[in-house]
Amino acid sequence: MSVKILADSASDLPLSFYQEYDIELFPLKVHLNDTEYEDLKTIDPKTVYNAIREGHVPKTSQASPLGFEEVFTKMAENNEDGIYIAFSSQLSGTYQTAVMILEQVKEKYPNFNLTIVDSKCASLGYGLVVKSAATMAKENKSKEEILRDVKFRTEHMEHLFTVEDLEYLAKGGRVSKASAFLGGLLNIKPLLNVEDGKLVPIEKIRGKKKLLRRIIELMKERGHSLDIQTVGISHADDEETALVMKKLVQEEFQTKDVFISSIGGAVGSHTGPGSISIFFLNKLPS
Numbered sequence: 001m002s003v004k005i006l007a008d009s010a011s012d013l014p015l016s017f018y019q020e021y022d023i024e025l026f027p028l029k030v031h032l033n034d035t036e037y038e039d040l041k042t043i044d045p046k047t048v049y050n051a052i053r054e055g056h057v058p059k060t061s062q063a064s065p066l067g068f069e070e071v072f073t074k075m076a077e078n079n080e081d082g083i084y085i086a087f088s089s090q091l092s093g094t095y096q097t098a099v100m101i102l103e104q105v106k107e108k109y110p111n112f113n114l115t116i117v118d119s120k121c122a123s124l125g126y127g128l129v130v131k132s133a134a135t136m137a138k139e140n141k142s143k144e145e146i147l148r149d150v151k152f153r154t155e156h157m158e159h160l161f162t163v164e165d166l167e168y169l170a171k172g173g174r175v176s177k178a179s180a181f182l183g184g185l186l187n188i189k190p191l192l193n194v195e196d197g198k199l200v201p202i203e204k205i206r207g208k209k210k211l212l213r214r215i216i217e218l219m220k221e222r223g224h225s226l227d228i229q230t231v232g233i234s235h236a237d238d239e240e241t242a243l244v245m246k247k248l249v250q251e252e253f254q255t256k257d258v259f260i261s262s263i264g265g266a267v268g269s270h271t272g273p274g275s276i277s278i279f280f281l282n283k284l285p286s
Helices: 015-020 045-053 065-077 094-108 123-138 143-156 166-171 177-185 208-222 239-253 265-271
Strands: 004-008 024-026 029-032 035-038 059-061 082-086 114-118 157-162 188-195 198-206 230-235 257-262 276-281
Touching: 004 123, 015 024, 024 065, 024 082, 029 045, 029 265, 045 265, 059 265, 065 094, 065 114, 082 094, 082 123, 082 143, 094 114, 114 143, 123 143, 123 157, 123 230, 123 257, 123 276, 143 157, 157 208, 188 208, 198 208, 208 239, 208 276, 230 239, 239 257, 239 276
Parallel strands: 004 024, 004 082, 082 114, 230 257
Antiparallel strands: 029 035, 029 059, 157 188, 157 276, 188 198, 230 276
């Protein structure tokens, strides 16, 4: 029996991917105009970005504890083995909630074989870890093999991203108000990455073209065998820039597999429209 892969919507994989690979999806919640939506399931990213452009401030909350309980219980009853790869515990309480619910379910089903992994990744960086695990599960690889791959990728996944306006990250408490104000004044684009699951600013660059070139430079410094790995690009309603980025990557590194996806409503509520992120490994699995 193949291993069941579970993930939440902060992986920014398209809904069709979850369906194709039979991945159990736990949607994060997006609160907009006094209504609670399920990210990816009952609200699409474009709706969130249009609302932000109109001045609304969406709020987000973690995946439903009840959703975890229902899925975990059903899997335990069916004697299914699983791996839930979770959004970084530094950016959401979803991982901790899932661990707590699993402990409760195991009181009734002590032999339930589910492993929960804190990916310490975000957006499509997290999504690429899930994508690899789901592919291995489809090939009937053992749970141990898949977990080894997941662990490796979570430890070696590079995240580079920028936001159109630092104000969105400031509103969500992700960066200071002062740095957001200065960024807006000077057309300065922040370049951030994820270190140990947290958002960390690296540098500030004036103008978009310079920024994209700088991302390529950092990929040269940090990446490994970029021609033979999957490079992920996610965007917040800015497919045009994502395609420019893809072209730069392919010209520079001869990368054959570039996977582009939209940043979902939950992550996009904090980054705002216009964000671009790129993800790749700094080392390849042996």
